[in-house]
Amino acid sequence: MGLETGALIALAGLAASAAGTGVQMYSSNEEARRANEAASAELTRQKGYQKQATGAFQKSLGESTPAVQKTQAGEGVNALLDAMGKVSAAPVATPSSVAGIAPSNTQEQETEQANRLSNATAANYGGMTEWSLRQWIKDLRAQQNLGIIQNLARGSEQTLPLMLGQAGQSAEDTRLLGTGLGAAGSALSSYGATMPRATIPTATGDGSEPSGINLGRGELMKSLMKPRRGVLQYNLPSY
Amino acid sequence: MGTPKSNAGDVARLQEANRQSLIRSGVNQINSIYGGGTYGTGATDQWNPRNEGSLYTGSGKTIGSLTLDDPDFASWLKSHPNVNKAFNGNPTTTRSGIGNLLYHMGGVGTPGLQSATGGFNLFNPFGFGESQKTLNLEDVRRLYGKFLGGSGALFTGTATSPGFGPDFYNKRATDFVNYAMPQEEQQAGEASRNLTYKLANQGLTQSSAGQQLGSSLLQEINRQRQGIAAGGVQQAQDLQRQVETQRGNLISQLQVSADPGSATQQAISTSAGFSAPSQFQPLGNLFSNWANTYLGSQASTTNPSLFPYLYGLSGSRTGSTGFIPGNSLVRG
Numbered sequence: 001m002g003l004e005t006g007a008l009i010a011l012a013g014l015a016a017s018a019a020g021t022g023v024q025m026y027s028s029n030e031e032a033r034r035a036n037e038a039a040s041a042e043l044t045r046q047k048g049y050q051k052q053a054t055g056a057f058q059k060s061l062g063e064s065t066p067a068v069q070k071t072q073a074g075e076g077v078n079a080l081l082d083a084m085g086k087v088s089a090a091p092v093a094t095p096s097s098v099a100g101i102a103p104s105n106t107q108e109q110e111t112e113q114a115n116r117l118s119n120a121t122a123a124n125y126g127g128m129t130e131w132s133l134r135q136w137i138k139d140l141r142a143q144q145n146l147g148i149i150q151n152l153a154r155g156s157e158q159t160l161p162l163m164l165g166q167a168g169q170s171a172e173d174t175r176l177l178g179t180g181l182g183a184a185g186s187a188l189s190s191y192g193a194t195m196p197r198a199t200i201p202t203a204t205g206d207g208s209e210p211s212g213i214n215l216g217r218g219e220l221m222k223s224l225m226k227p228r229r230g231v232l233q234y235n236l237p238s239y
Numbered sequence: 240m241g242t243p244k245s246n247a248g249d250v251a252r253l254q255e256a257n258r259q260s261l262i263r264s265g266v267n268q269i270n271s272i273y274g275g276g277t278y279g280t281g282a283t284d285q286w287n288p289r290n291e292g293s294l295y296t297g298s299g300k301t302i303g304s305l306t307l308d309d310p311d312f313a314s315w316l317k318s319h320p321n322v323n324k325a326f327n328g329n330p331t332t333t334r335s336g337i338g339n340l341l342y343h344m345g346g347v348g349t350p351g352l353q354s355a356t357g358g359f360n361l362f363n364p365f366g367f368g369e370s371q372k373t374l375n376l377e378d379v380r381r382l383y384g385k386f387l388g389g390s391g392a393l394f395t396g397t398a399t400s401p402g403f404g405p406d407f408y409n410k411r412a413t414d415f416v417n418y419a420m421p422q423e424e425q426q427a428g429e430a431s432r433n434l435t436y437k438l439a440n441q442g443l444t445q446s447s448a449g450q451q452l453g454s455s456l457l458q459e460i461n462r463q464r465q466g467i468a469a470g471g472v473q474q475a476q477d478l479q480r481q482v483e484t485q486r487g488n489l490i491s492q493l494q495v496s497a498d499p500g501s502a503t504q505q506a507i508s509t510s511a512g513f514s515a516p517s518q519f520q521p522l523g524n525l526f527s528n529w530a531n532t533y534l535g536s537q538a539s540t541t542n543p544s545l546f547p548y549l550y551g552l553s554g555s556r557t558g559s560t561g562f563i564p565g566n567s568l569v570r571g
Contacts, residue, residue, distance in 0.1 A: 038248070083468035087416055088461055111454045115461040122465045126472060133476050137483050144490050148266065151494045152259050159251040166248030 006192045013188025020182025027175035034167035042160045049153035053146055060142035069131055076130025080123040088115065256318035258497045261390055264311045265499030266490055268297040272506040273486045275402025279394025280507075282500035286388030288381050294388075297499050299397035302384040306376070315383055326379050330371040391500035403482045403513065411478050412471035414517045419467045422522045427460045430526040430534075437534055452533055459529040466525075478513065485509050 062068075271278040277299035286294065291303035298311060305312045316323050374382075387393040401407070434456055438449045489509070493502040 080469060080472055083412065083416065083471060084465055087420060087464040087468045107450050107454050111457050114458055118458070118461060119465060122469060126469050129473075129476060133479060137479070140483055140487055144487055148262065148490070148494060152262065155255050155258060159248065159255050162251045163248035166246060 008192070010189050010192025013185045013190070013192055016181050016185030016188060018185070020178045020180070020185055023178030023181060024175055025178075027178055031168055035164050038160065038163035038167050042156065042163070045156050046153060049149050049156070053149045053153075056142055056145040056149065060138060063138050064135065069135075072134045073127045073131040075127075077123045077127030079130065080126040081119060084119045084123060088119070253319070256315075257386065257390065259318060260311065260315040260386075261392060261497045261499055262493060263314055264297045264392055265493040265497070265502040267311060268499055268503045269486060269489050269493065269506045271298060271402075272400045272503070272510050273403055273482065275400055275404060277397050277399045278503060279392075279396070280398045280503070281395040282391050282503075283393055283395050284388050284391070286385050286393055288384065291380065291384060293395070294384060295394040295397055296387060297392055297394065297503065299394075299399075302380055302387075302393075305380050305383065312380075312383060315386070316379060322374060322379060322382055325372070325374040326376075328373050330373055391498055394500075398507075400510065403479070403510070407514075408475040408479055411517060412475040415471040415474045415519055416467055418517070418519050419470065419522055420464075423460075423463055423467055423525055426522075426525050427456075427463070430456060430459075430530060433530065433534055455533060456529065459526060463525045474517070474519070482513055485513075 268278050270276070279295040279297045279299050283294070292301050294302050296302065296305070296309070296311060298309070300309060307313045307316070316326065384393065434452055435444070438444045438446075438452065443449045486506075489502055489506055492505070493499065496502070
């Protein structure tokens with residue numbers, strides 16, 4: 001009876017050790033899984049930021065084409081011509097009103113023509129500043145957008161080490177359970193294997209029992225090999 | 240079991256998500272003020288669900304009226320995975336009172352809304368004080384309102400900004416023209432009178448030389464008016480540069496502070512400065528160059544011998560090619 005108890009304890013110990021190892025392996029896998037999840041989630045977020053940045057850049061690029069330049073400069077020229085037309089229409093600009101002189105038709109036409117040409121030249125030059133301004137604003141806003149996206153991406157990225165650290169701790173409880181089971185199993189095995197000899201019946205030597213192999217103290221193996229009814233026996237050769 | 244564990248990763252992610260929400264919200268507010276639109280005023284930290292109809296987001300919407308069409312609200316929800324999951328029908332664990340106490344004894348987590356997959360807690364194996372629930376839109380609104388209240392991004396009122404658009408800049412150009420034109424007209428009139436006197440003194444009023452000088456004055460007047468028109472446009476463009484630079488500065492500050500309430504205040508303050516009535520520098524003497532060239536300025540009254548040089552007259556007073564191209568004077 002004593003032998004059977006010891007064997008059972010030892011077996012339970014072995015089972016507990018095995019379970020502990022299994023739990024520890026599980027906890028390691030769990031850690032790895034969560035770490036992978038954290039890294040994968042961060043990669044997904046970074047791809048999102050990258051997509052946003054690409055969109056911002058492409059939008060800016062699309063507003064820098066020659067066609068856009070022509071449109072913006074043209075609008076600037078028209079706005080300036082319009083402004084010049086309005087101020088030129090002020091009363092003093094009538095040729096006959098200057099110095100009480102009544103110029104000839106030819107001179108009047110020449111003056112008007114000269115003014116018109118001068119306005120057009122000035123407006124053409126001034127219109128370019130409108131294009132330049134709009135491009136500057138467009139670039140500034142693109143830089144702002146990219147700066148914000150970069151800021152968000154960097155902030156997100158900085159949380160990754162903490163997420164990985166947390167993933168490393170996530171299966172701590174499970175790992176401790178495994179360690180505990182393993183330790184308990186080892187202790188049980190040791191206890192079962194070192195049960196006091198007095199509880200082990202002496203072999204009769206009547207030939208009904210096979211010779212045990214003396215592994216270490218031998219008692220465990222002997223107890224395991226004791227014939228029992230209904231238990232499959234292995235006939236080990238004697239040496 | 241119940242080993243104390245760090246949840247620094249979850250906390251950092253939550254804080255980062257909140258920071259990003261605040262930056263996005265602040266950028267929208269700055270753009271509303273500078274580009275035109277409604278924005279929240281009067282920041283408060285007093286969130287109360289019963290007042291969700293009179294508490295506003297930075298974009299001037301009441302908390303109670305928020306839907307997922309609001310980009311800030313939708314972005315906030317998306318960046319809070321636990322809330323988002325619960326909103327999308329996945330049960331989330333809520334804890335209060337004894338539930339939180341037992342949860343903390345287990346050494347994990349923070350109070351309030353937690354993931355349903357937070358793990359097994361030996362101190363509370365049967366989930367005492369915990370309940371599993373999903374969130375509806377009203378629940379999410381209230382969580383968002385609470386978040387805004389704790390972040391300086393909840394407001395008690397709204398205002399509408401006209402923003403800085405083409406009309407605003409055109410007005411600056413018009414203001415400059417309206418400021419400059421009376422001065423120009425006054426100086427043009429003075430130059431015209433001076434020319435009249437000079438020509439009359441020399442008996443050249445009805446001469447072709449007089450007509451050519453009149454024409455040159457008209458061209459000079461036109462040139463000066465070109466300058467005024469271009470000056471108005473330049474004023475508007477300079478203002479636009481200042482506005483855009485200031486907007487950029489505010490956005491840069493917001494990225495560091497993540498404080499939309501403060502950004503809004505600064506945006507309001509700076510935008511008011513741009514909207515103030517324009518002040519321009521005096522124009523100075525617009526026709527001095529023309530007068531020096533064609534009228535001989537004051538020298539003509541003190542030194543008549545310079546007249547021939549100015550008007551192309553030789554000492555013999557016979558017709559000759561004048562200083563002005565194509566100007567041939569014939570004494571009347």
